[in-house]
Amino acid sequence: MLTAFDATDLSACSVSDALDAQTGGGILDGIHAMTPCGVVIGFAFTVTFEEGPGPFNEYLSSVPPHSVLILDGGGRTDLSLWGAIISTEAHRLEMSGTLINGACRDLTELAEITYPVFARGRTPRSGRGAVHTVGVDVPLSIGGVSVNPRDLIVADRDGVVIVPHRHAEQVLNRARRITRRDEAIRERVRSGLSLKDARSSLPI
Numbered sequence: 001m002l003t004a005f006d007a008t009d010l011s012a013c014s015v016s017d018a019l020d021a022q023t024g025g026g027i028l029d030g031i032h033a034m035t036p037c038g039v040v041i042g043f044a045f046t047v048t049f050e051e052g053p054g055p056f057n058e059y060l061s062s063v064p065p066h067s068v069l070i071l072d073g074g075g076r077t078d079l080s081l082w083g084a085i086i087s088t089e090a091h092r093l094e095m096s097g098t099l100i101n102g103a104c105r106d107l108t109e110l111a112e113i114t115y116p117v118f119a120r121g122r123t124p125r126s127g128r129g130a131v132h133t134v135g136v137d138v139p140l141s142i143g144g145v146s147v148n149p150r151d152l153i154v155a156d157r158d159g160v161v162i163v164p165h166r167h168a169e170q171v172l173n174r175a176r177r178i179t180r181r182d183e184a185i186r187e188r189v190r191s192g193l194s195l196k197d198a199r200s201s202l203p204i
Contacts, residue, residue, distance in 0.1 A: 080122075107122060
């Protein structure tokens, strides 16, 4: 059985390069790391929000350990869906990280918690009382990219990659081949070979 830990030797770039029309998946453009982090890997657990008061972060108790939580706030950056207190709880629950199609806050405190947070923006305004949870562990579409529960998420400072669960093993194997080739090319260039010759000597 594939686990998220099978991808700890990879990066968002190598996994992105391994996607194609058959595997599907894609990049969540515009969502970037808001905290210091390495590579964040885990299976997606999704939450959606709508305007109006109501439940805000009660979904946390339903998130399996090592999941990557994806909060879809419709891309709004005028209010926050995430902050330092909830990051502290997520860290305690052993979640792998949080990706927000929207905004977060408390960046100074977040940097001290060592819990990875990615977002479209940041704002000091809380979303509590302004938006509420309407869907938990449901399919999403963010910027035209489908995100389904249990899809594999690979994120780092370069960005966020979504890999459909049914193709995850295939994509990871291809990403490893790409990583090994890229490392070999860099080594040959360091040894004095031109980039053109290094690439031609190591076909894909």
